[in-house]
Amino acid sequence: MNILHINQSDIAGGAAIAAYRLHQGLLAQGVDSRLLVGEVRTSSDRVAGMPPRQLRLENQIYRLTRRLSLNFIHLLNTFDIPKHAFYQNANIINFHNLHRGYGGYFNYLAIPSLTANKPAVFTLHDMWSFTGHCTYSYECDRWKIGCGKCPYPETYPAIQRDNTRFEWKLKNWVYHHSHLTIVTPSRWLAEQAKQSMLNRFPIHHIANGIDTIAYQPLDGEQCKSLLGIPVGKKVLMFGAENLKDTRKGGDLLLKALSHLPESLKAETVLLTLGDRGEVIAQATGIATLNLGYVSSDRLKSIAYSAADLFVFPTRADNLPLMLQESMTCGTPMVSFKIGGVPDLVRPGVTGYLAEPEDDRDLCYGIVQLLEDKTLREHMDQNCRAIALEEFSLELQVQRYIKLYQEILLS
Numbered sequence: 001m002n003i004l005h006i007n008q009s010d011i012a013g014g015a016a017i018a019a020y021r022l023h024q025g026l027l028a029q030g031v032d033s034r035l036l037v038g039e040v041r042t043s044s045d046r047v048a049g050m051p052p053r054q055l056r057l058e059n060q061i062y063r064l065t066r067r068l069s070l071n072f073i074h075l076l077n078t079f080d081i082p083k084h085a086f087y088q089n090a091n092i093i094n095f096h097n098l099h100r101g102y103g104g105y106f107n108y109l110a111i112p113s114l115t116a117n118k119p120a121v122f123t124l125h126d127m128w129s130f131t132g133h134c135t136y137s138y139e140c141d142r143w144k145i146g147c148g149k150c151p152y153p154e155t156y157p158a159i160q161r162d163n164t165r166f167e168w169k170l171k172n173w174v175y176h177h178s179h180l181t182i183v184t185p186s187r188w189l190a191e192q193a194k195q196s197m198l199n200r201f202p203i204h205h206i207a208n209g210i211d212t213i214a215y216q217p218l219d220g221e222q223c224k225s226l227l228g229i230p231v232g233k234k235v236l237m238f239g240a241e242n243l244k245d246t247r248k249g250g251d252l253l254l255k256a257l258s259h260l261p262e263s264l265k266a267e268t269v270l271l272t273l274g275d276r277g278e279v280i281a282q283a284t285g286i287a288t289l290n291l292g293y294v295s296s297d298r299l300k301s302i303a304y305s306a307a308d309l310f311v312f313p314t315r316a317d318n319l320p321l322m323l324q325e326s327m328t329c330g331t332p333m334v335s336f337k338i339g340g341v342p343d344l345v346r347p348g349v350t351g352y353l354a355e356p357e358d359d360r361d362l363c364y365g366i367v368q369l370l371e372d373k374t375l376r377e378h379m380d381q382n383c384r385a386i387a388l389e390e391f392s393l394e395l396q397v398q399r400y401i402k403l404y405q406e407i408l409l410s
Helices: 014-028 055-067 077-083 085-089 108-114 164-176 187-194 220-226 250-258 262-266 277-284 297-306 321-328 359-371 373-390 393-409
Strands: 002-009 032-039 047-049 092-095 120-123 181-184 203-205 234-242 268-275 287-290 309-312 333-336 351-354
Touching: 002 014, 002 085, 014 032, 014 321, 014 393, 032 085, 077 085, 077 108, 092 393, 108 164, 120 393, 181 187, 181 393, 187 203, 220 297, 234 250, 234 297, 234 321, 234 359, 250 277, 250 359, 262 268, 262 359, 268 297, 297 321, 309 321, 309 359, 321 333, 321 373, 333 359, 351 359, 359 373
Parallel strands: 002 032, 002 092, 032 047, 092 120, 120 181, 181 203, 234 268, 234 309, 268 287, 309 333, 333 351
Antiparallel strands: none
16 A cells, blocks of 8 residues: 655654654554655655646746746646656655745645545645635634634735635635545544535544654653753743744743742752743743754753643644643643644543633643642643544555545445
């Protein structure tokens, strides 16, 4: 069985990391898996970049599509994918994150031709596949009725003109002429997909898997020592690819931390992962250690194990990888009750769920868990046990292989 994954990158970004882990898991099970991506960062004969761009013609088309605020449909090289050996040798195509940046790398209008002669799985990493432009619609549900009158034109990928109804119709036309099986990593996204234009296809829930050997609980005190954290300090951890990303809620974290008792602030260190952590550090009034962007699984495991609590104040998310990593390392979590977060953060079991946008409730959860060592230790054990039972990479791979086989036999 030969699987071709199409994604925005091999390892850059959450969706890329999730797909790359699946790719590695499939290889470990003897499945021939390859990646065709917009941005190549690894060196492997199983990873290749997209076909060459037709820049002059694409730029001319882009001048028009940019004015119309129609993203990604100027790209022509997507239609050359069938000429690539990876595509020709594949039994199944597995689409992942088909949007990236504002220039993009993939033209979704090519999906009908790419799925005409090969079965395809579309793994959703956000809502973009069924909206008129956005990756997350927040409280807006106009994607159910055809978009238009977009309340969030500035959200990624931002638009200058509200052509969301037309883009919605374009996507609907694409799916009407395509052959797909949908997979969602979170239960929440599965329910959203079932209410969308994608409900014409079979929809399956398969959670992202994680390497439970690479990510596992390490000795907390030893990890604190390795990171230079003073003995006796409580460690509160926060992470995001970009710590200033509004969707990731850094501003809500700062508000929550401002409500902490001064005595707790004095005995706490804020440990941050991600770019621009120095901005967070300057505003907290709490001793801060910023590790910057970290790609090493080992270093991330050390950081999670050093942390007493991982806080993730996201405003919108699918099945956040950082929450999975924290859970697998046995570190309790505090987050908001939104999207797919409740699949991982289970009140009283693996952490605390605050009401969305409520920074005081977020603060309450942080205080409760930082001050209750017995409760944290109980949650430590629950986190690891649930990760092993529900989110192992082996389990995810088994479920995908079963789905691939069913599709090939249908």
